[in-house]
Amino acid sequence: MKNCAKLCRTLSTLANASYINLKPSVVTDIPGPRSKELSSKLDSIQETRTVSFFIDFEKSQGNYLVDADGNVLLDMFCQIASLPLGYNHPAIIQAMKDSSQLLSFLVQRPALGVNPPVQWPQVLQETLQSVAPRGLEEVVTTCGCGTSANENAFKAAFIWKRAKQRPGVEPTTEELESAMQNRSPGSPSLSILSFENSFHGRTLGSLSATRSKALYKVDFPAFEWPVAPFPKLRYPLQGKQDLNNIKEEDRCLKSVSNILSTHPVPVAAIIVEPILSEGGDLSASPRFFRELRELALLNEVAFIVDEVQTGCGATGTFWAHEAWELSTPPDMVTFSKKMQVSGYYARKGLRPAQCSRIFGTWMGDPLRMLHCKAILDTINSEKLLERVKHTGEYLKSGLMELSNRFPEHIKNVRGRGTFLAWDCNNSEERDHFISALRQYGVNIGGCGKNTCRLRPALILESDDVEVFIEALNRTLKAIST
């Protein structure tokens, strides 16, 4: 058995490199020749049309990615909002080096629901339970991705709804037998209410709730579930001073209320994102969400907050819904992305009476749970929620200023923390803008029809904001002339 010199050398290289202060440096078109060559190789086995460019993950550091061609970009998109501490953060590397639990999970994946590792209860307590949304400390179910997190939350809502309708605890023989035929009453006519422009995943159940893009949905069978309008507000949000916005939110709440009382397929749960991300970074006021929660209570439907994209700090609070100051916590909160592990939190009352109804072989990955622990520890020790609030204000004010100077190109600046966005005139201009900005050394994302979204790591600093604003400024000047 050889020693682990190679692994140690790599570890040390990564750890030392993390002190190098990278700056944007663009030396080729993006994607460059090496990325194109890799794409062509990859295309012999896998879809490549969604690939922007390839990344050298070993060379990337902090807020800066290094692509396959040696271009260095400030990364304000961060693996579709799933990189909380940027690249090769020294604290994560150190945590992995210090973890005596690591190797056994690296060389074998446990079936967590049947034979959990002896460390599992403690790891869960130190991670997911330690950041549980208020009121949801007693149930967390883990799984493999965001779409499964939402599917499982839907299932918990259906079980809860049907249990309330049943006189006894156990399903009847008729229910069990008809369920095997996918027929009522065992397979009930129940629905999930979601919003226009929402995104909740891509498997057939979660996709029935997703309403962001037709190409995500077309050709697939879908459940006859209702959709409510989501407020189309005037940005920046002015709170109670903007009567038009209040009126628009009331119109949407009324529509929700109507659906809950009249839709032919009874609603078991409402699901909503704190900021409708994939659908165009649409916001609403805390009052809107509080009213929505009240409507759910009044109509006895579960209230699910989808924090797959908003969770884990980027809005300035750990969970974005904390800003709503709800008087009754949500029934469930789903998570994934920056958390590295996915799943849902629930009220204790949402534990099913029977076991093995929400289940899978792996039910997550303890290796990524250790990763999650290192992230949560670092968010605490480096006070990153504070930093996000501070950096977010600086970033937003820079965006507002550019919006004032280039009102034709930067519209409707919005968002919280560093979870910010603006609109372009149309999708072509937006796509062109993202490509142009990349050539000035900054990587951002698009969403909705014409929106640019920022999803930087929580470690973004004022210096990085200045790099970003400077590149944005140069891009705007270039496209304005």
Next chain:
Amino acid sequence: MKNCAKLCRTLSTLANASYINLKPSVVTDIPGPRSKELSSKLDSIQETRTVSFFIDFEKSQGNYLVDADGNVLLDMFCQIASLPLGYNHPAIIQAMKDSSQLLSFLVQRPALGVNPPVQWPQVLQETLQSVAPRGLEEVVTTCGCGTSANENAFKAAFIWKRAKQRPGVEPTTEELESAMQNRSPGSPSLSILSFENSFHGRTLGSLSATRSKALYKVDFPAFEWPVAPFPKLRYPLQGKQDLNNIKEEDRCLKSVSNILSTHPVPVAAIIVEPILSEGGDLSASPRFFRELRELALLNEVAFIVDEVQTGCGATGTFWAHEAWELSTPPDMVTFSKKMQVSGYYARKGLRPAQCSRIFGTWMGDPLRMLHCKAILDTINSEKLLERVKHTGEYLKSGLMELSNRFPEHIKNVRGRGTFLAWDCNNSEERDHFISALRQYGVNIGGCGKNTCRLRPALILESDDVEVFIEALNRTLKAIST
């Protein structure tokens, strides 16, 4: 920055320990007091009723697990069939130590569909492409679990089916608009045909195809998809000599044919497991599957083989469907479990014309892909498929002998390689048998109504088979007296 002494020490401990030859040793009831204590701790945050016992993954070695109470069991279930090389295999540990790519994936998860790592094309070629089922070398899509693998395969089938029905390449405006409302024609009435007792996952789409247990399905909305009978055969299979079995298979094929031509919801794909595992380890003859494939071709529906549980060697061939000797390869093959990564292979013709239709944030985990590479390399270097065939025959003959001696307790021995099973008289006797066997030092699984299933690692040896048969013998004697 501290050095990585701790990590190296753990690595070396695991590697040295792997040479220790463990033997069954039961010192407490299973679950023992420590497992019960951990369960009680875990129950404050997570469902625990499915937990059999907790495992000390660092102490477990090879085919032997060590539980939280120090009991040593020969593991013939292996994390629900997902542990191909047992515990702490030295080759996997060495591969992880030698991997210079490892750390960057350990400290950050890439969004593989947008910014893949520079190593990704090569890693994919050396892993999934190197073991691609014949004819499916050009498309592999990765995701996070087995249920998502099947959901994505269904989506690929629906896209393919609708594309054939459409005069142009792009969906019409009417299709796109109606899809946003979950209505026809954009959300078409199309179905997946599956079999009685099949298991294909737990999200709402894959669950509509799952037909193994009512409690998995009850209370959840389901698509009106058809189900065909799966042959109820007499075991052990005798091939062409058993006319009753042939007749039974023909009855089921006729039912499939009827559904394909008359079901009110047109069928886009047939999905079938080579051995219906969760539903009771039900087998059929290669001829049955060949005829099924022909029916799919004749009716222009996709033929999906679900190898989530059967894939990666345990039946003696890398993919179980290789034994069918199909003249036309399946349209898709799904995988997960022993592969450590999940996804589906497809014919090139099943690549959608538009991009971003089958997609997710992570699309798998490159860390588990390195794990998969180490596994595949070891299967090759240690000639484990050969070993499985050899050990499987020895294991099956031992089971047959016990079945002859205890015909009231070991019925219908069946399966291929080490992927073997038998029936008990009913579920109570089966559950009791599994518990009793555990006290004699062997861990096995249950499935279906009254079936015991064996899912050992591919490294099982004749010595281990003898340990197993001896424990089984003692258990049978104990329950027979």
